[in-house]
Amino acid sequence: MQNPISNDLNDSATITPEAELLLSEVAQYLKPEDVTLLRNAYFFGQKAHSGQFRKSGEPYISHPVAVARILGELHLDAITLTAALLHDVVEDTGIQKQEISEKFGSSVAELVDGVSKLDKIRFQTKADMQAENFRKMLLAMAQDVRVILIKLTDRLHNMRTLEVMSPEKQHRIAQETLEIYAPIAHRLGLENVYQELQELGFCFSYPTRYKVLLKAIKAARGNRREVVGKILDAIRQRLQEAGLDAVVTGREKHLYSIYKKMVEKHLSFSNVLDIYGFRVIVRDVASCYVALGALHGLYKPIPGKFKDYIAIPKSNGYQSLHSTLLGPYGLPIEVQIRTHEMHHIAEAGVASHWLYKSKDLDAGMNDLHMKANQWMKGLLETLNDSSDSLEFLEHLKVDLFPGEVYVFTPQGKILTLPRGATVVDFAYAVHTDVGNCCVAARINGEISPLRTRLRSGDRVEIITAPAAKPNPVWLSYVVTGRARSSIRYFLRTIQYNESVKLGERLLNQALYSLGANPETIEPAQWEKLARECGVKSREDLLADIALGKQLAAVLAKRLEAPGESDTGMHGKNSITILGTEGMAVKFARCCYPIPGDGIVGLIKKDQGLVIHTQDCSTVVRIKDHKNMDNQLDVIWGEDIDRTFPVSIFTTVVNKSGVLARVTAEIAKADSNIDDISLENDKDYTTMRFILQTRDRHHLAQIFRRLKHIEEIVKMGRIKNQ
Template sequence: MPEAELLFSETSQYLKSEDVAQLRNAYLFGQGAHSGQFRKSGEPYISHPLAVARILGTLHLDAPTLTAALLHDVVEDTDISKAEISERFGEPVAELVDGVSKLTKIEFQTQEEAQAENFRKMLLAMARDVRVILIKLADRLHNMRTLGVMDQVKQRRIARETLEIYAPIAHRLGLNNIYQELQELGFRYSYPLRYKVLVKATKAARGNRREVVGKILDAIDLKLKEVGLDAEVTGREKHLYSIYMKMVDKHLSFSEVLDIYGFRVIVKDISSCYVALGMLHSLYKPIPGKFKDYIAIPKNNGYQSLHSTLLGPFGIPIEMQIRTAEMHRIAENGVASHWLYKSSDDDFDDLHPETSQWLQSLVEALSGSTDSLEFLEHLKIDLFPGDVYVFTPQGKIMTLPRGSTAVDFAYAVHSDVGNCCVAAKINGENAPLRTLLKTGDRVEIVTAPYAKPNPSWLSYVATGRARSHIRYFLKNIQYDESVKLGERMLNQALLSFNINPDTINETQWEKLVRDSGVKSKDELLAEMALGKQFPAVVAKRLTLPLESVSNEQTAGPITILGTEGLTVQFAKCCRPIPGDAIVGIIKKDHGLVIHTHDCAIIANSQKSSESYLDVAWGKDITRTFEANIKVTAVNKQGVLARVAAEIAKAESNIDDIAMESDGDYTRMRFILQVNNRHHLAQILRSLRRIKDVARIIRIKS
């Protein structure tokens, strides 16, 4: 096959003769394995892995990668095993082939679940060896180039998947050429009519603007020569997908998108980049807010360049990129530039630090997520990063996606910092954890040793790393807490039936677990804590005629300490505090919710003996609780300050405050942090001593 000889000829320019011989052997082996198989276009199947290997050859990838590319479908589509590939071509090649192969032999409930698991496996292999994704991206690129033979439904599904997953991964890894071609092809097959209209419009505009582009190129070239800069200047037409997204994002028509051309200036060193920038700014006026210095602060994928948008002739905006030849090489080839122009003996640890960090975050997301669709959600979030650069207190720059909060920053520092964060200081000022971060912010995280992730964080975190760690913590820690609480609830129910919990044997438990359709005793106990099973019902089903409890054992209340975690919640309607008479209600999927006995909400609800539990406060409670009070005071200047000062003197914090005034009086609602009823009474006595305070009440509903 002529393409095979082209591959061997092209790779012989940088590979050793024995490596080219291995490629030839791999090609012949793959040709034999795929014998009799044809692509939908009618071509022999071997033409596909051959094309994939040639794409990777342009990146000067090593022999094992190209060998694996030639064999990447052998395990999936033929009877050849991974062990046979390992024996003939070595374990590294076999591992690469295995990483690329799909999970065809496992049954899934839905196509989405199957594809999500495929991505999960591929990216786990990629995190171990980035060459896996390079093969997969080349595989996808050739499939997209030949997508026209598929039916329209498949075209759109594959194109959408390419735009959502593969193109962003290529971008994240800095593979600019592959990224842009995947985007263009994805756009072409996702929106065929829009693509055709834009092709026609750009062809018409190209003729009108060719003269302008030539004029700009000549002017730039002349200006740079004036200061003695040796530079290569090129003009490029922006890609259709980039133009289309600009039209969508900014609600523009094609005629309103003026900057469809960009210009690139390549110079010898970094200092020349800034000299060239100054010269260009003196030639054409820069547009305010349209300058980015990716040399001082590189992108996550190692990309470096100066970007500036200038107002060119006839008021046309022109986008300028200024970089060195080395920066240009990295910009075009990303992680693959590690192999380009280097020997095949180099190791793979010399990747850009940010790329390595992202690959490591993938491993963490994989280990923290048991659900493939959930992992894919994390991946999609992380594949669309913005340009938010923030600083640690020590001055280290951290890059986060646009929309990140202080919680995302905390998890980016370390998972332990995220799990224990309680507050943030942004630019020296206290700020809520949900505060959106902006480029240039200096962020400091305040932690507490007993703090835990809050489920509400999931509603505003932006990074997959943060989301993965929060979900992992909630799933595992909440489960352990639920099991312990469920056991206490069941023991109380058994004692109420005069049954000693210690007399329940394993046989009875095994029967109950089997009849309940759960996997284990712990799962059943956890379901009780979360309100999915009622302790009284479980106790009745569990008990057969058993020995009664001794006289000393009675069904006492469940002790509440306030440190039970997420499985015990304190109702916001009445905000119970130690010293209040309380009652527990089992609420499905929420666990045990504690109310005061006189709470209006439970007084109006229909009581069920199965859902209500007898609870009581424990001794030596150390945590604080929220109490809601309403203070009515004469509407005078400084009254709020005096009230706040008295609260602080009584060693209480104000969590929230709301005020309203009707002229003569101001009504202030406070949520305070208190230890117990005695502490609250002390605060109220202090407030009553203020001359202008007319009335104070505690709000319980």
């Protein structure tokens, strides 16, 4: 490897005790040439950050050294540690990525770039900037997980030194840590980093609550020390009697986990009894189950409080047996049983048994790394499907708080989904195409609807149909970011295509009314207009017209190109409604227009074209205010082959069986009932229906059939709801 820094710089520079400590620590597992690389990176960073100081008054170089030391504790490779030492030079100094690449190699440069923020790009809001930072960071992380390892340890050291910041900054950074960084550390299995980030996040988010709870814990610690000692001795003795060589430790639960339990279960601190946990580490997997049996013989297990994460590991690769036992004095005891290897993975997660030194990463990748890689690939898919950074951040937060629902595919493969996940979430977890075409599922052999919530152990088979497509209603009950992102992406694409077609019709109508021929407009005119309106293409411009973001009449005047006008163009001044426009055209629920009604089109911003009846109170109100700019002339097309909802009422004499006769006559008239509501009086009942009809002629047929029911005293169509 080339020597990145000249020897004269090394000779003239000084090295801090912290940096010397870093180099001596990593020398325990790195090669001498790797230590030399780190030494040179330190001098390069020290020179780049010369004259810069942290809020605490320390030289800035102390921060990257501290970050590299945390990574060194996880035994990360030299490339990662080098990037950690240089992770702020691009963002905070005049050093360019290219210079780092030339001196330390492209791998280091890519890692540094992945961690760097986007300060040079201007965003509308701070939220947009922060969301875009996460977006870029996670995009880089999907290419190389070491990016997030550096970012997590960078955040950890910043949290350790957060007291120098203002209270407002402390709260904002701590909340961000609890919402994003701590859960990412958990998903990657970095348990120690995760726990410390949570504790520090809690401390600075709710400082008063933290102090009160810490004081209560210290008081409880003294009262329960003797009991905990007795439990430890009893566990060790029982395991020894079972012939097991085990390491047994007792630990206090972390403050934040106790606080969450108090909040979620509405408990006071005195009611949170299980603030102590016990960990048993044994030789092999078989010994885990032997230890479990021995402890269940010592203390009675609490029903429903056992989880086998060895047979079914968590999504981050974590494996242990968890059981809660009823100890002496009724004190609940939480026990974790695992092997030494499982313990190592639980502490270091994706950083354990680091594989980047391997020439063939894929060949050596173990199950844990594969799971982390799958999760990051899923994030990348969500990233590609999201329209903006804030939406992606919303999906990310959803995916960072998974529950423990483990479901099986028909082939026996286990999928991990968040608690509350539905059939649709499962379908999208299998494949995006499966999710887009799903219509139902078989859960444990029984047909179930798409909104069914899944439970651990369910065996799920998705039923698909080639013509099926995502429904906007799905967004109200899916919980995974992948499902939500895929549904929104599909709906946006469909709506965009439909909006482009409708926008073209609206603009053509406006051009014809000016005596202009749309076909004579040159591409250069479209390009110029799109540029002036701040959109990328003619299609974007047309979609904006359909969604009410641009007025067709205004754009038509700017595009006006005189062409030959003839009498054949006159009929094009009205927009023809065919009922097949999809999401680009909506039918108002205040008046429920159907073919045969006189109709008016209103353009509403971000909703598109909404069709009303001409006598609808909404239209009348607009006319009264002389606000006609967004009103369009629309007419029904011929041979419309679909049904439309319409609202009717019938007032009937209260008699047994009358509702059944009314609904039967509606069915005989070849109409479906979408909704029904009843309003009872002493002698009469008013029934309100929403029916599916083809047109006014079909509605008249329905009323003719209802006239045969002698109990009906009044009926009619409901408008202006």
